[in-house]
Amino acid sequence: MEYKNKLQQQIDIYFSLPPILNQDFNDGVGLNEYRKISLVGKFIKKANFHLVNQVYKGEVGINIISVFKPHKINKYILVNRGWFPNSKKHMEYSKQPFHNDIIQNITIDGIIRAIKQKNFLVPDNEPDKNLWFYIDPLKMSKESNFLVNQKYYIKINDKPKILGQTSNFTRVKVHYxxxxxxxxxxxxxxxxxxxxxxxxxxxxxxxxx
Incomplete structure (x- = not known):
């Protein structure tokens, strides 16, 4: 319980800071887990990875991990774009790619998350089948031909902005x-x-x- 409280305090401190913008990202300023980040740029076409066995509200699905390039910056970072149920994966994702992939200067809002080391109980990734059981930035860089950030990725904020709401960020809470x-x-x-x-x-x- 004490660990949870300390972690939540640290998250709240980072969350109170202004979001990291393109120039900050380019300079590597303030890149810490749980910091807010708002980048303008584009998603790299066809550089999408399926993070499998992701459960949401009791249903198994996949998280889509994509490569993002901030505008006028020669750096790349992985972005978790959200969860898709297995039952709709092929219908809504494979046949109809994200429309955001064709937008050159799209703004993404999210939270910086640290890339965790593979646990020994987690299966090995199968890149040839696009089956990923954990985020492997080095291998994903090789598969996409773009060198992504090796320490962090962005968990995109997929909740719609509420009318009258001044911020598009959702506070991160530690669930004990x-x-x-x-x-x-x-x-x-x-x-x-x-x-x-x-x-x-x-x-x-x-x-x-």
């Missing part, structure tokens, strides 16, 4: 129950793996006698 659930899950899996290792170790030792 979610953190607790994942902590329990990982510790349980680790404990099960430990038991399996001990069982196999003693069985092998008995067989060697």
């Amino acid at each position: 129950k979610h953190h607790l659930f994942f902590s329990i899950t990982w510790y349980s899996l680790s404990f099960i793996l430990l038991l399996m290792y001990i069982h196999n170790f003693w069985r092998k030792k008995r067989n060697d006698k």
Whole structure:
């Protein structure tokens, strides 16, 4: 609980700061996780990756990760453009690409997120099938032929701006129950793996006698 409170305080501090703009991004100023960011630029056509096994409200789908180039800046960054259910993936995405891909100077608002290291329980990516189980900026750079930022990506703010609302950013909240659930899950899996290792170790030792 204490960790959650400290994390939320840090998020609130970053969230209170003005958003990072194109020039800040180019200079690498203030690039921290949970900072707001507002960039003008374009999405790179056909540089979209399917982050699979993403669950939203009990339904399995994919997150679309795209390569974005800020205007007049020779740098690229990955953008999580949102979630699509598996049932509609081919109908609404594959057959009708995002109309934003043809807009040269589109503005995206979002939050900077750190790219996490692959967990040993996460399957390997299958780039040839466009099946990605985790964000791999180095491999995605190779697949797209554009060198993207290796530390951060942008989680786009896909909620519509409310009439009279002065900001298009949604405050990030730490969900304690979610953190607790994942902590329990990982510790349980680790404990099960430990038991399996001990069982196999003693069985092998008995067989060697």
